[in-house]
Amino acid sequence: MNASLTAPIPSWTVGDITVHRVDEVLLPPATGPWLLPDATPEVVNGQDWLRPHFADHEGVLRIDSHSFAFVVGGLRVLVDTGIGNGKERANPAWHDLRTDFLERLTAAGFPPDSMDLVILTHLHADHVGWNTREVEGEWVPTFPHARHLTSRAEREFWATYDMEEARAQMFRDSVIPVEEAGLLDLVDVPAEGVEITPGLRLLPTPGHTPGHVAVELTSQDARAVITGDCVHHPVQLAHPAIGACVDIDPRQSEASRRALLDSLADTDTLVLGTHFAPPTAGRVIRQGGAYRLLPVPGA
DSSP states (O other): HEEEEEEEEEEEEEETTTEEEEEEEEEOHHHHHOOOTTTHHHHTTTTTTGGTTOOTTOOOOBBEEEEEEEEETTEEEEOOOOOOOOOSSSSSSTOOOOOHHHHHHHTTTGGGGGGGGEEEHHHHHHHHGGGGGTTTTTTSSSSSSSSEEEEEEHHHHHHHHHOHHOOOOIIIIIIIHHHHOOOOEEEEEOOTTTETTTTTTEOOOOOOSOOOEEEEETTTTTEEOOOGGGGGGGGGHHTTTTOOOOSSSHHHHHHHHHHHHHTTTTOOOEEEEEBOOOEEEEEEEEETTEEEEEEEOOO
């Protein structure tokens, strides 16, 4: 299901920063039960506020794949690069896609050759896929002038991990070509986070993967946080203990999620969910000992 180029490209204003959501694909209904198995229809239907945007009336989760593009500190930035086209993947929802992602990115005002910085919240297949594209049978960097940043802890973890073939294939086609081109930079991310440029910080949110980061934007008096996979779906605001089947460290993932949500709750911080279906963004408020999301549709 390709995103149509005729559809508007939603954006949100964070001070003087405009954040654009660049759609790749709406993931199939089977994604929710696989990814978040504890988010049963009964659990989902217990949260009326999830409908109609984030779940259907049968309690099936809506989960999206998209990236965020913006300009901050004079840098043209892309956060996460989705699944990619033509990639050999074990997950049928990700295998050999043919989407118009690059055309939508260009339509948002960010042609691939113009990007200065690509931030990878972590090195999973649905976050690194457009790092490369196929040219004459070879996987080459899609963003040849951009520094690609990920945390040092993330890359070093996978460097010693006993990968199954599907993951090894993903590294071969979407990570290693960027490394071999000298475009991948590893960043140490201390507990307090690290500033990449004024207005742009990486925040440590480990657990889903050991070096996972969220992305914080600040401008004037406004703040936004891009979640990455620290929070896959708004149902996890109501039930922070619900984790993903692919969390490397489920307890740490839950702790990171609870800490992030607690820091966001009842503030004006805009939350931009990396897999949240439209309207994608919102503000976190406390409710019943946990949280909920007040949607903020894009312009």
